[in-house]
Amino acid sequence: MKPLFLRAGLAGLALLAGGCTTVLPVIPKLVPCEIAAAQLQETCAAPGTIGPDVTYSDVIGVAITDRKNLRLCAEKNRFLVESINACNAAIAEHNKKLDAINSQIAK
């Protein structure tokens, strides 16, 4: 019977101690890289269709459209690269500051 009382007492003390404890975040939050969903879903268009009876004028028309799509695709690529670079830079900067804070605690 005695050990049971002892265990219950210890459990009660542990709960009491837990209630008085300051909660500190152990794992730091990650910086979210939030790019608009619509912009992430943009795709590069396939080249225009060249039928069997096309004229030289038609081919130029297809070329104009393909050039536009290529420029849009390159722009999308540039946008994604710039966004990822911005995210990486922010995460690196954040980690650097966390390191500085951690080294301050360690002192």
Add this chain to the structure above:
Amino acid sequence: MGKVVLIIAMLAAGIAGYFIGGWSGRSAKEALAKAETAAKESEAQYQKTRQDLEQKLATIGTQHEAEKQKIIDEANKQQADFKTAVDTREARISAMQKERLGIRSQITAAEQRVRDAKTDSERQAAEADRQRLINQELAVRTTVQGEQCAIVKVAPSLLVVLRGVAP
């Protein structure tokens, strides 16, 4: 009397224990306070980094939309210009063919001047004139051929190469 001394001794021991315990736990309390401050700093840092990044990504996104619109507008203008060029090609062909007839008669006149030349210098000048006009006529003729080519179907032998890599 003995009990009073015992109680005093117990009280004294209790007080001493309280202070000794407080002293020994001081470093732990300091460490906890430090960690708490660091956690607050870390949270503030996180919020700032997150807001800065959100703003930067929004700016990049806006620039991207503007750039896309610029590309689309330019392409639309290019398509419209091309359509106009195709639609008005008959008129240009007709004008160039008239121009070509004019150049042809100037060439005939220049050839006559070459034949009628009395001196070498006259002949050389007429010959140079004739050559210039021939080049001019060639340029007009090539342009007319190019204009006429617009509505010509691409030869299967050429098209097969292009269609081989296109959908």
